[in-house]
Amino acid sequence: MSEINITWPDNSRGTFPGGTTIKDAIGSWKPDVLSSTVAAKVDGSPVDLGVRLEKDAVVEPIDVATKEGLGILRHSTSHVMAQAVQDTFPGAKVTIGPSIEEGFYYDFECETTFTPEDLQKIEKRMQEITATDSTFSRREISREEAVALFKEKGESYKVELINDLPPDVETVSLYSQGGYVDLCRGPHLPSTQMIKAFTLLKVAGAYWRGDEHNKMLQRIYGTCFATQEALDDYLRMIEEAKKRDHRRLGRELDLFQLNDEAGPGLIIFHPKGMMLRYIIEEWERKEHLKRGYDMVMGPQILKVDLWKRSGHFDHYRENMYFTEVDEQGYGIKPMNCLAHMLIYKSKIRSYRDLPLRYFELGTVHRHEKTGVLHGLLRARQFTQDDAHILCTPDQLNSEILAIADFVAYAMKIFGFEYEVELSTRPENSIGSDADWDLATSALEGALKDSRMVYEINEGDGAFYGPKIDFKIKDALKRKWQCATIQCDFTLPERFDLSYIGSDGEKHRPVMLHRVILGAIERFMGVLIEHHAGAFPVWLSPVQASILTVTEKHIPHGEKVYQQLLDAGVRVEKSFSNEKLGYKIREAQMQKTPYMLVIGDREMAEDAVSPRQRDGNNLGSMSVTDFINIIQERNRNYQ
RNA sequence: GCCGAUGUAGCUCAGCUGGUAGAGCAGCUGAUUCGUAAUCAGCAGGUCAGCGGUUCAAAUCCGCUCAUCGGCUCCA
Known part of the structure; x- marks a missing residue:
């Protein structure tokens, strides 16, 4: 009978009679390994343990503990x-x-x-x-x-x-x-x-x-x-994970509500939810201005004819809301691009003007199917941190790279890991094959240039162009698309956008549609789950709560409150006639980062004693020192 | 939109085989003046998702509608 040589993962070798099963071979190599071995790789291919080995091979047991x-x-x-x-x-x-x-x-x-x-x-x-x-x-x-x-x-x-x-x-x-x-x-x-x-x-x-x-x-x-x-x-x-559900935390932390009477998929922001949103939106404006974007704003409704021209009426109608005034049909915008194109078209553009980057925190309405609504993560009205970049074909690559860089920065600031996907041409789409190829390779080229790891999602692009999607995960590890970069040759064509090149001739610009956080609502939803409601200080709607020990400490509490308010700290009073322990529990359940205890000692020293929500007590300090802590954290996004 | 489950007080939930609703927390009032996760007492809260049907009688059984939850499809 012929003999075969088996090489094990530790590079040791064994000789067995031909026809030995993998199971028997492993059993004689390392008997204790066998009990947790579900299958094996033979020369790299996974096979059953019952397979008989007939020739020399590299055999690697697959342990049940591995993925x-x-x-x-x-x-x-x-x-x-x-x-x-x-x-x-x-x-x-x-x-x-x-x-x-x-x-x-x-x-x-x-x-x-x-x-x-x-x-x-x-x-x-x-x-x-x-x-x-x-x-x-x-x-x-x-x-x-x-x-x-x-x-x-x-x-x-x-x-x-x-x-x-x-x-x-x-x-x-x-x-x-x-x-x-x-x-x-x-x-x-x-x-x-x-x-x-x-x-x-x-x-x-x-x-x-x-x-x-x-x-x-x-x-x-x-x-x-x-x-x-x-x-x-x-x-x-x-x-x-269910305790981190943003819908549950939204109620517990009094951030927002979804109300039947208002309508499914429509979000009502409460003061604390709106504060969180405001902080995110201010961050957005600042970061966009830093990166050479211009802020613009379009109307909520635009004439139906315009939606017909863009292709939305033919390709997106079932997701749109319509209204009619003075016998004129209007479509409520499901996307922000039309007004941005009209801005571009408002005068003759030179190649020297490009790229033009129009940014809008654009609120859109989409009639999503009832079964897909999901709290903040899938709503019927939401606001995108949307921008449309009009550039020359030559500028495409550097613009895409800059966006990818922006996304990476944003995800770092907010603390998310993300996955990247390239989505290609879907069945229901507009535009020529040549343009689709060009757009797809522009996106893929940028992905390669930036050495990003990505997967290809065949046929999952927008109807007007291919896209790069960035996905982040909720508490239950479900993936949600946030950032996206979409490359579009079609709409500039349909709206006859042009610029005058250095040759004095008219040329067609390319349009990039892109969002960074995606929809503010969705991003907030994932953010809430990511932090389980315990936001970092810079994002916390309430950064500090002032807790008086007894009634007589209220005047000093008021004074501290005013000092913090003047310094821009988001602060709340907890002056009620309850025991300190009760108030701490209340603030703790609201996940307030700092609780400022005010009693006799603080009153005498003109100080505050901050307790962190992790239970750590920072001891007595001046109000100014506390303000510095908050401002330092705001600056560093902590 | 499709499949399945669910819907009782502001929240979390009891309420058996039909006999016209109950607790805890939250709220309000009073007492208490208190040092790092719940002070005590009292009071008030409900068109049992909505509509229709069966029945002497429906939160409970049946039908439809709406909404929510988990998936599918779709999507930021």
């Missing part, structure tokens, strides 16, 4: 769930069931709708299956055989999946465990017994193949971890 290993564990768990669903609900058809970032799901078509009690039943059945030590076994069959097999089982979705494989695919792989067979690429766990800590989380609707024209399936979400402790930690983390 990849956890993915395999979860994927196998989704197969077990599919089995449990079909055992519990005969006639349920399976579709697809991948592992995802925080767990797994499987989509089913089933006559009966799954209730939360049904999830318990399914989970119970899964426990029975995972207790039995069924092996996951792989086999490959021809696609014809596979089609016949799944047809016979009545699994029409699997048949569709196989039929849609590229023509050069001749065989497909099947995995089975405990009599349940599924079409799958693998790899999978060696046995169901490795599945120890899982739970089903929720049922939701999901369209077959993510297309809303298709049938809606029932998706069951679940998650699975290597150990019960890890699962418990995860569930606890989810509970903690």
Whole structure:
């Protein structure tokens, strides 16, 4: 019998008889590793532990604790769930069931709708299956055989999946465990017994193949971890994250409300929410002016004819609100670009004027579908920190780089990590292929020049041009688009924008649409969750609260209040007839950064004693010293 | 828009198989004058989301509508 050489990750080598399974090989290399190994990479490709090694190879065990290993564990768990669903609900058809970032799901078509009690039943059945030590076994069959097999089982979705494989695919792989067979690429766990800590989380609707024209399936979400402790930690983390929900904190901290009577998706800012917004907006104005932008402002409604000319009427109408006055139709703006173009067109422009950067904190209305509204993160009226840059094609690259730089700076100031995506031409779009290519390569070129890591999002661009999106995450790690840079050759064309070049001829400028924070509302929503409502001092709507110990300290409290107000500190009085402990608790729950205690001692010394919200007591200090602390933090964005 | 769940006082929630609503916190009034996360007592708060139906009787059962929540699709 021939022998093979295996190279392990630590570069040690072992010699085994040909045909040894990976499992046996690992078992003899390091037996203790085997119990947490879900699969292995052979020469870089992930495969099952049951695979027999026939030639020399580099073998790397995949541990369940790694991201990849956890993915395999979860994927196998989704197969077990599919089995449990079909055992519990005969006639349920399976579709697809991948592992995802925080767990797994499987989509089913089933006559009966799954209730939360049904999830318990399914989970119970899964426990029975995972207790039995069924092996996951792989086999490959021809696609014809596979089609016949799944047809016979009545699994029409699997048949569709196989039929849609590229023509050069001749065989497909099947995995089975405990009599349940599924079409799958693998790899999978060696046995169901490795599945120890899982739970089903929720049922939701999901369209077959993510297309809303298709049938809606029932998706069951679940998650699975290597150990019960890890699962418990995860569930606890989810509970903690719910406490950071901006909608909850919005009420608790009295920042804003969403009110049925006003209308869904319409935000009403309360004094503290408006203060936070004001601070952000002032920061925006200052930073834009520093970067050579001009502030402008357009009207809320513009004649319908203008929206027809821009293409919005044909491509965006279902998201727009309309009104009619004096038999004249108006569209309420869903975007700010039209007025900016009219500003550009108000006189003849020279190449010497370019780039022109028009900035507007532009409030827009979009008729979002009811099911997508989500507090501040998805509203029907919101304000974008919008700008339109009109430049020559030569200036495109440096302008895009400058915007990317601005975004990076903003994210640093506000403390966010972000992900970058390049979105390309969608189906419902306007403009020539040549312009789209030019625009797309301009964006991609800038991304490469700035060495940003990015993903490509095919067909996800705006109807008038491709875009770079920057996404940040909320408390539950859901991604929200904030900054975006969109490159547009089409609107300048439609509005016949031009500039006179150095050659004395007319040329067409390029337009960049861009936002930095995105929508102020959405950004605030993510910001609230990011800080769990405990904003850094520079952003806190109330920076300090003055807490008197007894009634007789009120006059000194008033004096301090006035001094702080004069110095521009955002300060609040807590002079009520309550015990100090009560007032501290109140301020603490409002997450006020500083509580200034005023009692006999402070009165005698003409001082304040700041207590930080982390519980740290700074001791007695003069009001001036305290003002310096606040101003220092304002300056440094802390 | 689609699938599912939910909707009781300002907030968090009780209210079983139908017999016309209850707690804690918040609020108000009074007492207390107090030193780093809740002082005590009293009072007041509800068209049980809305509309319609079944019933002698509906917060409770049924239907429709609206809104919210979790997903899907879409999006800043």
